[in-house]
Amino acid sequence: MFVLLVDSQLFVRCMLKELSALIQKEILLEWRQRYALGGMFLYVVATVFVCFLSFKNVIDANAWNALFWIIILFASINASAKSFLQESRGRLLYYYTLSSPQAFVLSKTIYNAILMLILSLICFCFYSLFMGNMVKNLPLFVLIIVLGSIGISSLLTMISAIASKANNNFTIMAILAFPIIMPILITIIKLSQNAIDGTDFSYNLKYFSVLFSLDIIVIILSYLLFPYLWKD
């Protein structure tokens, strides 16, 4: 029992070390290619501005909500697609020799979640600047953005890994991602509708538990299934 405990502690410590190194590597790579990062932010801001110009002003809260999450969805597919589609075959082989598949996929997931979170918060700021802020319960909405970004990005990271095996095809990425992301997206839209209406947290508890458990399920499935995608 004691050996097992020490063993698992050692495992966790090794894993954390590996994870932090891999995440640092992701951030470093992103920082060296700042144009890609800037491109993503520009994509979001430009999309919001296009919506502003074409809609002028949205009066309906439903439309406001749907439009916001559609922008986030497209931005996140663009942002997450490159997590695996841009990795060259040689570099993947190099990672293969260095790290465990679990640490690799977790690092990608965590990195994408952080990126997605920043992206959607910036999107929310610009969106409320141009289209007006209709949210009555702001803390609830921010919480939805946090949980939603984690869920969407972790699922899309895995889909990106799958699509990268199918000849790096971006169309495949979109086809695979859209239907499978629907459960998460529907929950998010329902929840944020409630946040816009200004309902209390306790009222939305069941939807939150669904969203939270979906996040956990997706991350666990990625952790378990990625090793099979890893080896060619």
Add this chain to the structure above:
Amino acid sequence: MTMNTEITKTQSPFRDLGKRNWWKILCVLFLIYTVIAGFLIDVPHLPILHETIRNQFFHVCMWFAMITLLTTSLVFSIRYLSNQKLEHDIIASEAANTGIFFGILGLITGSIWARFTWGSWWTNDVKLNGAAITMLTYFAYIVLRNAITDEQKRGKVSAVYNVFAYVMMLVFILIYPRLSDSLHPGNGGNPGFSKYDLDNTMRMVFYPAFIGWTLLGVWIMTIRIRIQKIKTNLDI
């Protein structure tokens, strides 16, 4: 070539099932009974539903058959991931294909029923949307399989996607209908069929129908697996 010899050597889990005939006879008898009794028995006469209540023997059973087949597909996808036998990949993909076929039948029977009870071919109902999205997910599964040419890689990648697809389908089947109301009988204040069926006449047809359609699905699947295996062996 090594792959082909491997396939003929391994014992298929469904080979015995395909050779035995009693369940096929049972399936045919149950389905004949379903069609005859389903249209002829005395059903409860209810407003709005009227005679369309007989759709229960067809529409509902399609979904049960679909779920059985998709579950088979999931099980063999997981088995493929653990043992890499090409055989299991073939079973997983053919079970999914047959499941999709029954899903489309379920959508069609439901759509016709909806036209005569709710007044439109398609409504914004939680179960309808869930079924449509499930179909889209499994169509994406087929597209994914066709996009990869290498057999081993195709098996692994599509098996991983299959697990995700199944879990998301479970969310639509088990969780969403409980969170929001549906127009379906049995949901949102509409009474379910157990309330109409006071003297159990509908149950007498419904249970054989359910078994019959599911067996038919399994039967079609075993034939498709055989065809696929012959194709692989002949390398067509």
